[in-house]
Amino acid sequence: MIATLDEITVDELSGLDAQKVLVLTVNNRHARRVLAEFSAALGDERRVMPVPDIVPLSGWLRRLADQLSFMPQAQLASHTVDAFGAQLLWQRVIKEVEADRALLDVAQAAKLAADADRLLDDWRIQVPDQGLTVDYQRFQLWRERYRSVLNEMDAEDSNLAYERIHAAICCGAMPAVVPVLVMAGFNEISPRLAAILEAQREQGVSILRLSQAGAPAQKVQRIAAPDPDTEWRYAALWAANRLREDPAGRYAIVAAQLEADVPLVHRYLRAALGVDQSGRAMPYNVAVARPLAEWAVVRAALAWLQVLSRYARKRPCEPAELGPALLAGACVGDASEAGGRAALDAYWRRQATVSVTATQFAASLDRHAPRLAAAWRDCLSAATEHSSAALVSDWAQQFRRMLHGLGFPGQGALGSHAFQALEAFDEALDRLGRLAPVTGPVSFSAAISLLRRLLRETPFQPQRDPAARLDVLGFLESEGGRWDGVWVLGLTDEVLPAVPRPNPFIPLAALRQAQAPRATPDRELQWAKTLYASLLACAPQVWLSHALYEGERQLRPSPCIAELPLTDYALSSPSSTPCTMDYLLDESGPALQSGSSTRGGIAVIDTQARNPLWAFVKYRLGARRLDAYADISDQNARGVLLHRAAELVWRILPDQQALTDLHQRDGVLAMLEEVVAQAADECLQDYGQALRELECRRAIRVMHTWLMRELQRAPFEVRDVEQRYEWQHGPLELSLRLDRIDCLHDGRLAVIDYKSGNGAIDPRPDWMRERPVNLQLPFYAAVLAQGNEQIAALVLARLHAREVEIKGLADGDFGMEGLSALSDWPDFATLSWEQLMAKWRETIQGLADEYASGYARNHSLRADDLQYCDVLPFLRLTEDIARVD
Known part of the structure; x- marks a missing residue:
């Protein structure tokens, strides 16, 4: 028509x-x-x-x-349900009708059902009896129930309202x-x-x-790029050149799949456009909407409401929930107490805190953010009083009051985009309130979940910058626009025409008969031709491009442009005057002064061996990445439990004979149950009863297996358990804590270190290298144990449910299967035990001298030395460019 x-x-x-x-x-x-x-x-x-x-x-x-x-006479319904409310209602209806179909994706089915409902009415689709499908019949059941529920609610959705009009x-x-x-x-x-x-x-x-304002393009060129990335680079450089030649002109880049390419778009455009005469980045507009929930000011509101919801229900809160709220700010003391809030978040990460009670949180705010603490107490008190189930219209008003009480959105001036996002958030609260007829009374947490989902499904795009002369937009956004020049990219035969996507709930024959959109290849081709004609009318000059390959997959141009001749198009980068580069190799920092404290213990020497710059940054500059939030099933908690249980066992049992006597009386398991229970009280406070019992059972099984191995050893007595040792070398003072030291039958010592992880524990590749790592045992044997103490065995014991094993070095046979003699290791085969100790002593002292002198070269012996590096961005090493000797 x-x-x-x-x-x-x-x-x-x-x-x-x-x-x-x-x-x-x-x-x-x-x-x-x-x-x-x-x-x-x-x-x-x-x-x-x-x-x-x-x-x-x-x-x-x-x-x-x-x-x-x-x-x-119109007899209108009392309530109007918007698109989001209709989706909720469709989901509820489908769950009721299909209660016995657990594998049905209800959310996706609801979207397709709402689309089918509108398609049937918009395009007057008639499905004959002989064309009925099973999916269509199920959809008709859903539709009948959906409209019945709307009628019971005295409500109508936009489709029914359209039909009434x-x-x-x-x-x-x-x-x-x-x-x-x-x-x-x-x-x-x-x-x-x-x-x-x-x-x-x-x-x-x-x-x-x-009629359209513009005439068809006078000049149309087709360009082929090797791949999609290069195609974007071409388009960005084209835009930079056009704007440089005509600063008053308006240009556009139109992309088929803009949403998926947004990060790439910004990178290429910023590099190509550069800065203006004032040193500011050249402005441009990218017409891509993001979910409203992703904007900073809205994320802050959701985070604070989530925390209030948890505490109002008298439940502890995880740092993973508290941290986002504290870091987002948008509250009382937004700027002045930002450092304190960040310090609190970092403290919970470092301490592996699993949960924080309301009392603990308030006390922490008193210390780190006192202005926020006062507002928080008042706000939480009000939230607790109004935490019973209510209509979402009431919750919307409560949310406004709660956020206002916390000082939302902060005390600083909001930028244009943040102000627009705040307005959109306020409108979203109004939309939430209008859902009351659909949702009925809901709890505090359910209201938060509804709001979060609404914000995730609400796209938001700030108004375009009027000063920008370049627009980057999608196909649909470009229709009807007019510019001085347009580059259209991504024109492959997979995009124009697009692959048909008929609605699966309506028989294809009926869709084809009604010529419904997206239903058939002919329909998509018709739309593609219309869109292509619209693109050619957007500017006097139009550049059309497509990629030849995507990875190893060959691409073909759209049939709309396949007949156009290819243009050899060379793009010149923005001209710039080359500058002279000065290189400064700086691998040394200031030497460590006497009396300076160095935290980290023996890890300082271990890190210096792996990468000197890593050691300097972490222990001299105090820089490290933030730890992840602790999880209740954290492997570290399991390791701490086993270490503590082993410590308690050997504080009870002074030697192997005591273990043997206990075993003969069948008392080992009873002792382990008591010891593990005590260790769990100290290490698993945040675990629920069921998970705690599982971990205790596992620990008892592992410890029992280990003690049975201990019975097979030559006689020994336990000299030290979890003993702390101090070492000073020049201005460097380090500490070391050893899991256990045994006195062997010949009077010499065995140093034992427990490992509870899944990884291999063979120390051979670590101890034989030029700069040895994992130095706890060699450090004690070579450096601390001097004088009358003689070390005869270095033992790594893996305590794990899959396997309990021993690895290490020994100067003799002590009945510990898994220990190696020096002759078994090629690099140590020609050395005596004393010579090995002297070699290690010299190496460790050399590493300590390096660190104390400020030596900070950025190099490593092996790539996996940096596997657990916590300052990797500072080292500026990547998988492709790494300095590994």
């Missing part, structure tokens, strides 16, 4: 009586463009002009619904408001809208079509 309408230009439209004209646009974006075309007609000779009413179709339907509400206009119950109706931006019109327009025409309304 749209092609049969008479055309009217903007100039002709401006000559009509504006009060008698309604311009109906396909969406809000097109409405703004039509208004911009009217504004373009203003100048020195004409500064003011009347503008007709310009309304998107959705807004016009809402306006008609309001008019219908004043007609007694259609019926009222077609029967003449609603008279036409204006004599001239102009359609703008419509490429097609559905049968339902066509019937409304025909009824308006029968009432004497003139239906016209607004």
Whole structure:
């Protein structure tokens, strides 16, 4: 129908009586463009002009619904359900009808069902009895139940409201408001809208079509790029060159898959556009909406509401929930107490805190953020008083009051984008309140979940920067636009025409018969041709590009552009004057001064051996990445439990004989149960009863296996357990804590270190290298144990449910299977035990001298030395460029 309408230009439209004209646009974006075309007609000779009413179709339907509400015979529903509320209702209905189908994706089914519901009415789709499918029959059950529930609620959704308007206009119950109706931006019109327009025409309304402002492009070029990344680089450099040649011009880059390429877009555009004369980045607009929940000010609001919800229900809160709120700020003391809030978050990470009670949180705020602490107590008190189930309309008001009490959105000035996001958040709270007829009374936490979901499903895009001369947008956003030059990329045969996506709940034959959108290849080809013609009318000069390959997959150009000749297009980068580069190799920091404290213990020497710069940054500069939030099933808690249990065992048992006697009395398991229970009380406070019992059972089994291995050893007595040792070398003071030291039958010592992880414990590759690592045992044997103490065995004991094993070195046979002799290790085969100790002593002291002198070269002997590096970004090493000797 749209092609049969008479055309009217903007100039002709401006000559009509504006009060008698309604311009109906396909969406809000097109409405703004039509208004911009009217504004373009203003100048020195004409500064003011009347503008007709310009309304998107959705807004016009809402306006008609309001008019219908004043007609007694209309019998309108009491409530209107928006798209989000309709989705909730569809999901509820589908869950009820399909209660026995656990594998059904209810959320996806609800979206497809809502789309099918509108398609059937919009395109007047008729499904004959012989064309019925199982999916369509199930959908009809859902639809019948959905409309029944709406009727019980005395509510209607946008589709039913549209149908009611259609019926009222077609029967003449609603008279036409204006004599001239102009359609703008419509490429097609559905049968339902066509019937409304025909009824308006029968009432004497003139239906016209607004002609496009621009003529087809005078120059069209096709460019082939090797791959999509290079294609984006071409487009970015093209835009930079165009803007440099014509600073007053307006240009656009139109992309088929813009949302997926946004990070790539920003990187190439910033590199190509550079900065202006003031040193500021050149502005540009990227027309991609992000979920409202992802914007910083909204994330802060959700985080604080989540914390309030937990504490109002008298439950402890995890640092993973508290941290985002504290770091987001947007509260009392937003800027002045930011450091204190960040310090509190870092403390919980370092201490592996699993949960924080309301009392603990308030006390922590008193120390680190006293201004926020006062507001927090008042706000939590009010939230606790109003935490029972209520309508979401009440919760929306409560959320506003709670956030206001916390000082949201902070005391600093908001930028333009943040202010717009805040306004959108406030509108989202209003939308939440209107869901009350659908949701009924809900709890505090359920209301938060609903709000979070609503914000995730609400796209938000700030208004474009009016100073920007470059727009980056998608296919649909470009329709009706006009620029001085346009580059369209991604034009492969997979994009234009797109692959059909018929709605699975409507039989394909019925969709094809109705010529419904997205249903058939012919329909997609028709849409592709219309879109392509629109793209060519966007600018006098149009560049069309496509990639030849994506990885190893060959791509083909869209059939719309396949016949165009390829253009050899060489793009020049922005000209710049080369600068002289000065290189400074700085591998030394200031030497460690006497009396300076160095935290980290023996780990300082171990890190110096792995990478000297890592050691300098971590222990001299105090820099490290933030630890992850602790999890209740954290492997570290399991290791701490086993270490503590082993310590308690050998504080009870002084030697092997005591273990043997206990075993002969069948008392080992009873002792282990008591010891592990005590260790669990200290190490597993945050574990639930079931998980605690599982971990205790595992620990008892592992420890029992280990003690049975201990019975097979030569006689020994335990000399030290968890003993701390201090070592000073020049200005360097280090500490070392050893799990256990045994006195062997010949009077010499065995040093034992427990390992509880999954990894291999063979120390051979670590101890035989030029700069040895994992130095706890060699450090004690070679450096601390001097004088009358002689070390005869270095033992790594793996305590794990899969396997209990021993690895290490020994100067003799002590009945510990798994220990190696020096002759078994090639690099140590020619050395005596004393020579090995002297070699290690010299190496360790050399590493200590390196650290104390400030030596900080950025190099490693092996790539895996940096596997657990916590300052890796500072080292500026990557998988592709790494300095490994």
